[in-house]
Amino acid sequence: MPYSRHQGLVTFAFLAPAIILLVAVLIWPVLDLVGRSFQDPGGPFVLYARLLEVPIYLRVLARTLLFSVATSLVCLVLGYPVAYALARARPLARAIILVCILLPFWTNLLVRTYGWILILNPQGIVNTVLLQLGIISAPLDIVYNFLGALIGMSQIMLPYLILPVYSVMVKLDPQLANAARTLGAGPVRTFVSIYFPLTLPGVMAGLLLVFTISLGFFVIPAILGGSGGLLLAQLIEFNVNTSLNWGMASALSTTLLAATLLLYMIGDRWLNLGAIWGLRR
Amino acid sequence: MMHSGLAGRLFGAVVVAICAYLILPTLVVVPVSFTETSFIVFPPKGFSLRWYAEFLSDPAWRNATLTSILVATVSAICATSVGTLAAFGLNRLSGVLARAAIWLLLLPMLVPSIILAVGFYGVLARFGIVGTKFGLIVTHTVLAIPFVVITVSATIQKLDWRIVDAARSLGAGPVTAFWKITVPAILPGILAGATFAFLTSFDEIVVAFFVSGVNSVTLPVQMWNGIRFEISPAVAAASSILLALSLVVVFFVSVMRRREETNARRPAEIGHL
Numbered sequence: 001m002p003y004s005r006h007q008g009l010v011t012f013a014f015l016a017p018a019i020i021l022l023v024a025v026l027i028w029p030v031l032d033l034v035g036r037s038f039q040d041p042g043g044p045f046v047l048y049a050r051l052l053e054v055p056i057y058l059r060v061l062a063r064t065l066l067f068s069v070a071t072s073l074v075c076l077v078l079g080y081p082v083a084y085a086l087a088r089a090r091p092l093a094r095a096i097i098l099v100c101i102l103l104p105f106w107t108n109l110l111v112r113t114y115g116w117i118l119i120l121n122p123q124g125i126v127n128t129v130l131l132q133l134g135i136i137s138a139p140l141d142i143v144y145n146f147l148g149a150l151i152g153m154s155q156i157m158l159p160y161l162i163l164p165v166y167s168v169m170v171k172l173d174p175q176l177a178n179a180a181r182t183l184g185a186g187p188v189r190t191f192v193s194i195y196f197p198l199t200l201p202g203v204m205a206g207l208l209l210v211f212t213i214s215l216g217f218f219v220i221p222a223i224l225g226g227s228g229g230l231l232l233a234q235l236i237e238f239n240v241n242t243s244l245n246w247g248m249a250s251a252l253s254t255t256l257l258a259a260t261l262l263l264y265m266i267g268d269r270w271l272n273l274g275a276i277w278g279l280r281r
Numbered sequence: 282m283m284h285s286g287l288a289g290r291l292f293g294a295v296v297v298a299i300c301a302y303l304i305l306p307t308l309v310v311v312p313v314s315f316t317e318t319s320f321i322v323f324p325p326k327g328f329s330l331r332w333y334a335e336f337l338s339d340p341a342w343r344n345a346t347l348t349s350i351l352v353a354t355v356s357a358i359c360a361t362s363v364g365t366l367a368a369f370g371l372n373r374l375s376g377v378l379a380r381a382a383i384w385l386l387l388l389p390m391l392v393p394s395i396i397l398a399v400g401f402y403g404v405l406a407r408f409g410i411v412g413t414k415f416g417l418i419v420t421h422t423v424l425a426i427p428f429v430v431i432t433v434s435a436t437i438q439k440l441d442w443r444i445v446d447a448a449r450s451l452g453a454g455p456v457t458a459f460w461k462i463t464v465p466a467i468l469p470g471i472l473a474g475a476t477f478a479f480l481t482s483f484d485e486i487v488v489a490f491f492v493s494g495v496n497s498v499t500l501p502v503q504m505w506n507g508i509r510f511e512i513s514p515a516v517a518a519a520s521s522i523l524l525a526l527s528l529v530v531v532f533f534v535s536v537m538r539r540r541e542e543t544n545a546r547r548p549a550e551i552g553h554l
Contacts, residue, residue, distance in 0.1 A: 007373070010373070011370050011373040011374060012370070013370075013373070014366045014367065014369045014370030014373070015367050015370035015382060017362075017363045017366060017367070018363045018364065018366065018367035018370075018386060018426060018430075021363060021419070021422065021423055021426070022385060022386070022388065022389070022426070024419075025391055025401065025419050025420060025422075025423040026392065026397060026400075026401075026423050026546075027446070028389075028404070029397070029400035029401045029403060029404045030396060032353075032400060032403060032404060033396065033399060033400040033403060047348060053534055064339075073381045078299050078302070079299075081292065081295055081296055081299065082296055082299050082300065083305075084489055085292075085293075085296040096300075097296070097300060099531075100300040101303060102531060103304060103305045103307060103527065103528070103531060104303055104304060104306070104425075104481060107307050107502075107523065107524055107527040108483075108484045108501065108502040108520070108523045108524075108527070109484060109486060109501075110305065110484075110486060110501050110505060110508065110520075111310060111504075111520040111524060112306050112307055113522050114310060114504070114508055114516055114517070114520055115305070115306030115307055115308075115309045115510065116306050117309050117444065117508065118309050118310065118321065118517075119304075119306060119309060123321070123322065125309065131488065134285065144502065148389070152306075155306060156304060158303060167344060182368060185380040187288075198467070200410060205404055215393070216393025216395055216396065217393075218393075218395045218487050219487065219505075223449065223505075223508060223509065226520045228289055228325045233393065233395040236396075236399060237395065237399075238493070240399055240402070241491075246403070249399060250399075251448055253395070253396045253399055253400070254391055256395075257392065257393070257396050260392065260393055261391070261392075264391050268384075
């Protein structure tokens with residue numbers, strides 16, 4: 001039908017500028033990078049074989065997984081109560097909690113990173129206060145290491161857990177918990193067997209987001225993590241800027257890209273991430 | 282569930298502590314920025330504006346700020362135009378095509394920025410154009426597209442298409458109806474999207490870290506250098522200014538949201554615009 005073909009052309013015309021830009025600036029360069037990882041003179045999979053053989057690469061991958069799992073768990077433990085409070089709070093408290101979540105979220109990442117250095121460094125707020133109170137006798141080692149990166153990263157990632165969990169919690173009928181209580185369940189039992197399972201879709205979506213974003217995060221581990229424990233994104237940067245090993249950088253990037261896209265596909269298929277981003281009708 | 286007495290109070294205290302954890306690293310830069318000392322001490326000593334003066338007079342900070350404003354403005358304009366059109370296109374699709382388009386348009390948000398940065402850096406290096414503002418502008422435009430598409434799509438879905446149909450049946454052509462009716466009706470969404478796009482570029486560090494070279498250092502890259510190589514209170518002054526900016530932005534966006542809700546509730550009035 002000519003009419004619907006015309007409609008299709010109009011739709012395509014609306015989308016064309018975005019598609020052209022995305023292909024030129026994102027898809028082509030990334031595919032180029034992926035292609036490079038299979039172009040080693042020794043054979044297409046030489047770089048990946050090296051990735052599995054050389055201990056340093058495996059150590060970095062393992063450390064990155066550990067870091068992402070730890071960040072996700074800290075975010076769950078800290079984020080779940082905040083989401084609950086947000087879902088139940090009166091308007092004023094709700095507004096205050098929202099500011100605490102959204103203001104950092106929209107503040108420059110480096111401002112927050114710098115704020116963490118001010119708080120955690122050996123002459124920082126935490127150590128000054130604890131030393132003056134006599135709780136510790138020497139400054140605590142809480143920045144420029146794994147712990148410092150974890151503290152900073154969890155704070156940056158918390159909104160990604162709180163918001164999906166909150167969006168599930170507000171839709172729950174508050175009478176459900178009351179019903180369980182009336183039927184004789186104690187508060188712990190009500191939470192474990194009624195409330196928490198009902199919020200599980202939000203929890204899974206939040207955990208998946210936090211885990212996936214943490215896998216490839218560069219800035220926080222690079223600044224707060226110190227020089228000892230490289231993570232995956234830093235190893236890619238090191239290969240590009242310092243050891244000029246584009247082959248290895250591209251193999252590591254391809255691995256990270258595959259893991260990230262796979263996780264998002266899982267999220268899209270089972271957890272309805274699209275709805276969380278507000279794009280699914 | 283947890284509202285009774287002691288347990289409720291304990292829960293409240295825990296939530297307050299977590300909220301402090303969330304917001305304190307952002308606020309702590311403000312008192313530090315007013316310190317008189319040239320190193321960082323806690324609590325800050327005295328009160329002075331010398332670090333703000335340093336921020337405004339040091340050419341490195343000034344040039345970085347100007348570069349960031351220029352790059353963010355141009356990429357916000359580009360991303361808003363391209364993203365708004367794409368949101369209209371997306372709204373006309375359904376089924377598999379819609380899913381594919383959503384994936385494509387969200388890709389800049391999903392792909393880790395280190396991969397985008399390294400890939401794009403590789404292409405630029407091949408053509409020998411690393412260190413230009415052009416490279417920053419096109420990457421930042423692409424990075425901002427998802428935020429514009431999400432924000433504008435949400436507004437389009439709430440749009441009462443009957444007002445557009447009314448304009449068409451009263452004789453307006455499709456282009457006239459688009460500019461005179463549709464665009465004004467979704468303008469709050471477009472402005473909110475433009476704000477997010479500006480902020481995406483203004484805050485972006487990973488791509489800028491690779492692509493900016495020595496000639497087009499942006500504010501985040503300058504802050505990165507300030508944090509890595511000397512922890513001067515000038516960074517705190519810069520941070521406080523950026524914090525003020527995000528306060529303005531959060532306020533502006535919430536005003537836009539409110540106006541958008543008003544528009545959705547009273548579609549009839551928009552016809553008069």
